[in-house]
Amino acid sequence: MTTPFGTEASRRVISELQSAGFETVFVGGAVRDFLLGKEPTDIDIATSATPEQVKKVFRHTIDIGIEHGTILVLAPEPIEVTTFRTEEIYSDHRATDEVVHGTSLKEDLQRRDFTINALAMTLEDELVDxxxxxxxxxARVIRSVGKPRERFGEDPLRVLRALRFSAVLNFHIESETLEAMKQLAHELQHIAIERIKVEIDKLFQGVNPSKAFQYSREIGLPTLFPELFSSFEQLDSFVPFTHARHGWAAMLSMSEVSATELAHHFKLSNExxxxLKQCEDALNLRASRSFDVLDMYYFPLDVLNVVERIRHAKYPDETTETYEQLVERKxxxxxQKRDELAFTGTDLLQWSGLRGGKWTSEWIEKIERAVVSGCIENDAQAIKEWFVYEISRKE
Known part of the structure; x- marks a missing residue:
């Protein structure tokens, strides 16, 4: 390895903890990604030091997850440092009730989910495996560390993590690991929907979500949890997704629930x-006709694009528009937006001689639609003449 692993700040954190007498290494996904030739992100550090000892070594820290043994060291960039763990105890599968800290790196790594995540790197760039x-x-394999049933029993969310990694890395799942997933998939009923949603988001953004969809069917998720995973039966034709929200839009198009119900069920963000609501409206319009000029104006490009992709996936013989075509039409x-109109509400008051009221917003929208539709030019004089004529007809 020619380039030292980690950032300068993260290497300095390890060095200082080692100088204080604590075994400290890089762990987890960053090590995995480094070995895959990817740029490591979210660098994590594991140490034999307890959270209290970490705080004594560094002046500036934040207790972001001290109950789980994690301290954020400001060095000055934030670096997560977690005490070696030997066990995590769950009472309701929703959160870790108790973390048992240890002093052994091997004990820490053997409690991790998959072998590809149970890797560590020393400050001297030596791999611990x-x-x-x-x-x-x-071999591009996802395999549980130790006995698969024990690993999935500790946290059933690992069933979804295995699916997520199969999509993100385009790896296959080892047979014994897959069999344990099938046997314990029903335990996902105890997992908080917020944790499930995070895994689905990442799965949607993988290089091969279809692989995860296939494995989900093999372990029976659509049958076990039809309200969550029934759409996974038919989402293969929609991939790849350029953003997680496109995956949710595809789920919406294949489900019988409304956008509001889907968003509520998975506790989606307001954004x-x-x-999803815009996609629902656009999908309803698109079911009977192509997008017209007003649709192009009112719907964001992202919504128009994902709806066209959905239509193409569901009806491949139908004529649909590409992203480039939509961009050109836009x-x-x-x-492009209302504040580009060549008039204001104050102009309407002056042109009409009337007092302000609800009618002004209604006429602004009418003029906006007329301009977008090409009925009048976006020119103050042209708009004035059109408005004065139209409002006189209403009186």
Whole structure:
């Protein structure tokens, strides 16, 4: 390895903890990604030091997860440092009730989910690999550390994590691991929907979500949890997704629930709710006709694009528009947003001689639609003449 692993700040954190007498290494996904030739992100550090001891070594820290043994060291960039763990105890599968800290790196790694994540790297760039993680990376295999039933029993969410990694890395799941997933998949009923949603988001953004969808069917998720995973039966034709929200839109198009119900069920963010509602409205319009100029104006490009992709996936013989075509149509609109109109509400008051009221917002919208539709030019004089004529007809 020619380039030292980790950032300068993260290496300095390890060095200081080692100088204080604590075993400290890089762990987890960053090590995995480094070995895969990817740029490591979210660098994590594991140490034999307790959270209290970490705080004594560093002046500036934040207790972001001290109950789980994690301290954020400001060095000055934030670096997560977690005490070696030997066990995590769950009472309701929703959160860790108790973390048992240890002093052994091997004990910490053997409690991790998959061999490809049970890797560590020393400050001297030596790989620590007690469970065959590197070999599994080279074979493109997802395999549980130790006994699969024990690992999934500790946290059933690992069933979804295995599916997520199969999509993100395009790896296959080892047979014994897959069999344990099938046997314990029903335990996902105890997992908080927020944790499930995070895994689905990441799965949607993988390089091969279809692989995860296939494995989900093999372990029976659509049958066990039809309200959550029934759409996984038919989502293969929609991939790849350029964003997680496109995956949710595809789920919406294949389900019998409304955007509001889907958003509520998975506790989506307000932004995601708005996006799904726009997709629902656009899908309803698109069911009977192509997008017209007003649709192009009122719907965001992202919504138009994902709806066209959904239509193409569901009806491949139907004529649909590409992203590039949608971009060009958007560019050709007379205006892109309301504040580009060549008049204001004050102009309406002056032109009409009337007092302000609800009618002004109604007429602004009418003029906006007329400009977008090409009925009038976006020119103050042209708008005035059109408005004065139209409002006189209403009197």
């Amino acid at each position: 007690w469970f065959g993680g590197r070999a599994d990376l080279e 995601e709710k708005r996006f 560019k050709q609109l007379p205006i």
